Amino acid sequence: MANRKVHRRATKVLGTEPSALVWCSVPRSIPKPPGDVHRAAGKGRLKGRHHLLVYVGAVVFCAVIIPICLIDMLGQQIDRLIEGRSRRSDPNRRQGTPARDRGPGNGIFDGDWNLTAGQLMLRWFSQSPSPRRLVLLDRDRICVAASPRRRLAATKADDFEIVAEFRAGEARIEAEAGQPRGFAAFRIRFADGSWLELGRLAGPKGADRFLRTTATGA
Template identity: 60%
Template sequence: MVKRKVQRQARKVLGEDTVALVWCEIGKPIPTPPKSVHRAAGKGRMKPGHHWLLYVGGVLFFFVVVPMMLLDKLGDVLDRGPSHGEGGSTRNRTAGSPGPDSDDSTRGIFDGDWNLTAGQLLLRWYGHSPNPKRLVMLTGDRLCLAASPRRTLSPTKADDFRITAEFPFSEARIEAEAGQPRGFATFRIRFADGSWLELGRLAEPEDADHFLRTVSA
């Protein structure tokens, strides 16, 4: 459960106590928008930032691990000697197999219309913060989205977040079911123009359970 300093910051930025709050993320990569739409929105980043240790790990993998794997593979090939008749059929099967469906990896994030509220939010999502986590806060009459400027954060302790978007309940509402399996729970923000945005990876079980019970009541 979030610490009291997070609750205090929420009260400070909202001007009132929250009814429920939860840290969450977009569960899949944001689809690539049309170039004209992206340009009109300021060409903001469409992917989250990563901690510097991840880049160090990538460099070590490609310059240390990969060469070792290639050398090991080369040794196996030299030990076996030339082989005939198998490579062609394998290559043919590989070439003929269907590639991954790029639509499957991005389906279900939002309604697909970049010009409506959900699409416009996504176009600026990582412009507010490179961190993928967002804090959804509910008061008695509005829904607010907040983000921390840091690349890494602890959902229980982060207290430097600021509001990035807010909507009265007449313009946005939460659609969710209580009792969803932890680790797989999702909810949607449904906007008045018919667009919707799906969020998941809910942090802190107590906050997630309370949030889902509140919005599904």
């Protein structure tokens, strides 16, 4: 749950006590937009900047883990070839189910880069290198805030600023209360029909309160 510093900062940037707030992020990678649309929006970053430890981990992964995985995959491939020969004559064997297509928006937005949600996605990481955003609600506004830091603790960050603001009639929150922890998500639905789905809600108590507030309209 967001601590007192976060609430004090939220009250300062809003100018009033928030009715609900939650740290969240885009739950999956942002799909690649058309080149002309990306350039028109300033060609901002579409993913966050990684910490040095991430690169160190990548080197270790490439030098140690990948060879082990390749050896394991080779063994599995040999097993499949042997099994395939024994099952090739069976006409009733079941075929695998094709992967589900999430569509042009990858399940995180409606897919139209020219509408509000798409434009917000295009500027997501230019606002902050961290994927974390704080969604703040008061009586007639939905505000999205971000911290300039690359890494932050959701319960301690107190240097965030509002990067997008939507008045009543411009956007609304769509959420369900009582969602299972770890899978909870909500959508911001904009007046032009576009939508953005946010997940990875930080802080069980704060997330549950946010979902209850938005679901009941309290």
